[in-house]
Amino acid sequence: MKFSNPARPDAQIGLARARPQARALVQGRGTFASDITVPRMVHAAFLRSPYAHATITAIDLAQARTMPGVVAVLDGAAMADLCTPWVGVLTHLKGLKSAPQHPLAVGRVRWQGEPVAMVLANTRAQAEDAAEHIMVSYDPLPPVVDAAAALAPGAPIIHPELGDNLAFERHIDTGNTDAAFAAADHIIEADFTFGRHTGVTLEARAVVADWNEGEQRLTVHQGTQVPHMMQTIYALHLGLDESQVRVICPDVGGSFGIKIHVYPDEMAAVAASRLLRRPVRFAADRLESFVSDIHARDHTVHARLAVMNDGTITGFDIDDLTGIGPYSAYPRTSAVEANQVINLIGGPYRFAHYRARTRVAFQNKAMMSQYRAVGHPIATSVTEGLLDRAAQRLGIDPVTIRRRNLIPDDAYPCTSPSGMRFEALSHHACLDRLLTLMDYDGLRAEQASLRERGIMRGIGIASFIEITNPGAAFYGVGGARISAQDGATIRLDATGRLIVQASVTEQGQGTTTILAQIAAEAMGVAFEHIRVMLGDTDITPYGGGTWASRAAGIGGEATWQAARALRDQILTLAASILQETPTNLDISGGAVIDHASRAERITLAELARIAYFRPDTLPKGIQAELIATRHYVPREYPFAFTNGIQAAWLELDTETGFITLLKHWVVEDCGTIINPLLVDEQIRGGVVQGIGAALFEQCDYDSEGQMLNASMADYLVPMAGEMPDIIIGHVTTPTAESTIGAKGAGEAGTAAAAAAVANAVNDALSPRGITIDTIPLTPARILAALATYADGVGRG
Amino acid sequence: MKAAAFDYIRPETLGAAITLLSKHGPDAKLIAGGQSLLPALNLRLSAPGLLIDIGRLAELRDITLADRTLHIGAGCTHAHVMNHPIVQRHAPLIARALTEVAHPAIRARGTFGGSLANADPAAELPACALALDAVMHAQGPEGPRRIPAAHFFTSLFETALAPDEVLTGVDIPIQGDTQWGFAELARRTGDYAMVGLAAVARPGTIRLGWFSVGQTAILAHRAAAILTEGGPLEAACTALADDLPAHDDPQASAAMRLHLARVLLRRVVGAWGER
């Protein structure tokens, strides 16, 4: 199937369709979990630990229980009979350890923001009022805040039963790294630091849990990416059969990986519903989100690159360290980001010698786990930062060194030194496209002439690879009950319209829209005649949901296969009605047509009418089957790697340290593009989050483990006013593993934006002979690097 | 978070508002646009028992020009003030500064008087009031009184208003300002600034009103005196070390803030012509 041919009949794949669901959302008619009201519902509010590390010596709930509107007040002890604890480990991440985590702290608190007690009351305000009257006595313990300090000898141990604070360590050693570095003409060395930040979703986390004592069934309305995973979790930890649990995702206001984890407060709210036999709503507010949602990044990387005089790179030597908070997140763990960092470093380039170590430390900060582009921004920033430093050392252009080392476009399939298998990538084609798109030479000339006038502008380039369409390799092989496959069911209804039910989910990115496009083209019907239903464990096929850029590539392919299967069933039925052979028929424009002449034979509406209302007129022995289900998971490759390249163009004010972003370009290759509008918006949104990491976002912790900027006033999310125009181009290399050939696009923007911006800042700084290795690049950091002012009160 | 429970009254007249305020004492709080108060209530930083809403009092919403004095009613919204032709013509500094106050949605509700009475040291308008030598009109049970801007901002979020007084408006002398300038450094559009300057030159005086430099907006007297006397800009920059308190916060150390203040002074006053 050639999706590149726009003249094909019933073409839908490749059309820039706006999301029809957006109409309801902008009219305020969306339904988010916190919009759902159930009779007799109570509201949960949590008392959270003010300490990063302390022993709980006493909890007194008595006074809170007397407050107006209060239905129940619960602590860790009360949870013991309701919900079993969990441990975030996976067997394929060898040696990963963590401790049992409870819905409400038991005996000890390990981060500021950890839920300690829960009030259930008739309104959230009453619950908050009562929470102020819970008395907890703490004995503060020394907090372990810094990841390196956590691993130092003599550091206080966060979980004494684990023996130390090292959660996970992994080494890669391929080729002969020592020899490569000994033979290198130059060794480039740098220490990179990446701030800890978080995914600020427009809709905070929310659950409405409803245990129905009569039905003995639990229904949880939840803003989640993974309804089937949550169904398993609730059943497992509440002691229910999976068939007793239904998880429904209504509209979800952004997710970015924040909504694929098990959170203690949500577990407590769900468990409380069973205890009280009443519906319980917990909708996190923004303040508690900052200290209870997972955080991400927070890596320091000591990195070395071996390079020859002609610019050929021969080896990388990497030492990565990250702190993940006091527990490994459940059930996906908190070792995946570190694991990805060392899997992906050097990924776009051809080299043979690779040594890497990553260490994951427990610490007394909010928990850390998978957030959009897991590990990629770190790996890309390290790789691309080293390449730029090498180019500078050798006095060659950043483009030249990339051209010399990028894996040639005709070298596939191939395998990276860390063992990543690439089916087909297009680094050089993307680079060429980028240089044209941005007029690289023109921009360099402009930069040079402005530099003469004292205006400091920088250009930064960053190539990247992105992991998409994972099969079981991420979680399934490690023992997690997280479906690697996804399914779709498609049904012809009685008026000739179609209904798709699929197991992938929607959080605003347009999953619903692309599945309708795929189904419409596969069937040969109008886009408007497809209705898509997602996010309900009782009605959709079983599947993994949406994460790791897999909904389009995996859920989309399942939808295609299901629609093609139904199409064949319809043609068989039509052939029997029309006394024709099925191969002489086709479907187009919502009707069965003659394959050769394209003349209409019978509309789908008429066919459905006969099938449903006059089956007595069908030939003997013919039973119409107007529903089909298919499931899909890629089997050849564990991941469908995509690739691309980004560039940033910015101006640096050396007096103030402020950066003005002027323009940003992305050329990427996600295979078949199902909807260019939505792909481009995914990339733009991802770039903006990457820019957030590069310039603005950082969870500031003090030495006591207190987050200092846990509000929207102080935590700087990137905003439209500061964003540059983001120009996007595409190269298309479909994956041969599926019919539709789509790979993922959801994380490409985030993967390399920070690297491009940091390289551009360092390019702007290059006349001063300065490079900065730490993000976010705040004015304070830039001025400090420039030594613009004396650290006293002298003349500025 | 949700605000603690409170009562709410919307009096029809200023007099009624003042009566309520004096009757309920410290348990009551005025609410105008709510753009600073409501966040404080929701964060439970403040939990008054009664809110007295003065947001719809027509008497507080005049903008007039008479006797070389521009009067801006305390109840005018930021958006109204910013777009008002009289303000744009006679107090362009204020119109300019307001473009950097928050975002359009907040400017549609937040009020001129609310910002001044709130006395946030990072807010733009208090520094403008200082630079323009404005006079505050207050009214309490004892009747009206006038407070020069220079005596109005007493400490962090504190003003010279008595607990039972309402700020009713502000007079700005129109003296044919020869020069004015405004600059601030904020990380994102609409954010409170890391440091900012509202500067006004009038025949015989230059006033430099600074914000985000300490506990209150302040006038830099020494630097202004040097400039008023025609001294070199660099000397004024040096003098800022004595004018501005050493103020550290997570965004900028005191040394960095002083450096940035000097950058702003050079940019604003430098644009006025050779010095």
Ligand SMILES: Cc1cc2nc3c(=O)[nH]c(=O)nc-3n(C[C@H](O)[C@H](O)[C@H](O)COP(=O)(O)OP(=O)(O)OC[C@H]3O[C@@H](n4cnc5c(N)ncnc54)[C@H](O)[C@@H]3O)c2cc1C
């Ligand atoms: C996201 C956000 C960003 C913001 N950014 C900025 C910014 O960059 N710069 C800036 O300057 N401001 C900013 N603000 C604050 C905004 O300008 C407020 O509108 C202003 O500070 C207060 O005005 P208000 O009418 O909303 O007052 P309210 O919130 O109603 O009241 C504030 C305080 O003043 C008192 N008060 C109000 N009116 C009177 C009166 N007439 N007499 C006596 N006391 C009174 C109240 O009792 C209360 O204590 C921002 C606000 C938000 C929410």
